[in-house]
Amino acid sequence: MIAYQPSDSEREKAANSYLMSLMAAMVGLPLPIVNMLATVVFYLANRKRSYYVRWHCTQALISQIPLYFINTVLFWWTIRLLLGYDSLTSFYFAYLFTVVLFNVIDYIATIYSAVKVRKGEQVEWYVYGGLTDLICKPA
């Protein structure tokens, strides 16, 4: 992302995109579609704002996509287990703990990003930062 000095309002909106992502991700672990929907709605609501706000909304949105898929697998696997279509296995717990670990890392990274962005500092996530640069261009 190009060097830019955002206004206070922009910093607040950009930080909110992470907070929205965090809130949605917390609900989204048991019900994965929620975090995708909430982040998409927030992204759409802010897509006509400044490049700075759009950039962070985009980063917050695309960071949810891999989580959405791994959480969805966990969600339906758990449903199948509870309904008796699958047997409980050690691998299920291995997957559960892996998913929980990556979700926790996402929570921490999201809170860190929200705080930093609110202070006006630029935060670019591994993979997602570069991907956001490719997707989100200045107007």
Add this chain to the structure above:
Amino acid sequence: MSKVIIQALISCAVFLAVLFGFAQVDWLSVLQLNNGSLEKKLGDIYWDFYRQQGDYMEDEELLLPIDSLVEHICTANDIDREDIKLHLLKTEDVNAFALPDKHLVIHSALVLECKNEMELCGVIAHEIAHMQKGHVMRKLTKSVGLSVLLNMAGGSSSEAIAQTLHLLSSTAYDRSLESEADATAVGYLMNAGIDPEPFADFLVRIDKEEDMPDFAVWISTHPDSKARAEKVINLSQGQHTAYKRLLGVGEWERLKANLLDRSQSGQ
């Protein structure tokens, strides 16, 4: 672009490495959730509950002949006899069923309805097949869900136990599971040198005697008995096994007389 792709691949690799690492742990044992311990807990809960509902017969004169049949089938099929807990209950319902953790429950009325020990062996082999193939836990999990079973194992209301117990004792397995149990039972019988035909005869007889109230439970849990009997005959045909009787005629009749005597005397 290539930098993003490389970073994405590294992220995927990290995810898989973490998953692989977690997968090295036997979580079911660590969390004490392995099927064996859950099944054992459920088996104990069900049997404790069930024995309070009916008269549990512990008389060795009655149990030993039936136990010898179970022992013979197990030995011939490399099944650990010690794993199977045989229970004989005094009741007028013609029924036999398997509970979790290999509790084999046989009703006295079923023994009295069998014309010889080979018919009884057929029923026993069928129930052992359900146990060995893991049908009991599969039926329970599929019917009530894992969460209910885990709740029950952790201490649950007697109503939940009664309802799920009814499921095991008085409702049928899936047709495919019954079919698999029949085929396995025929194999067990033939390995043990027991003629499967009397088992087929028993199935045909209960199919004809559908109007008899005593057979109500057994019929409801084992539908399509005539078709199953035909399958049992088909499976056993063409096999040249020398069949033998496990109990003498006198021994079998004595068992039934003792059972009838206990049933009528109310002991």
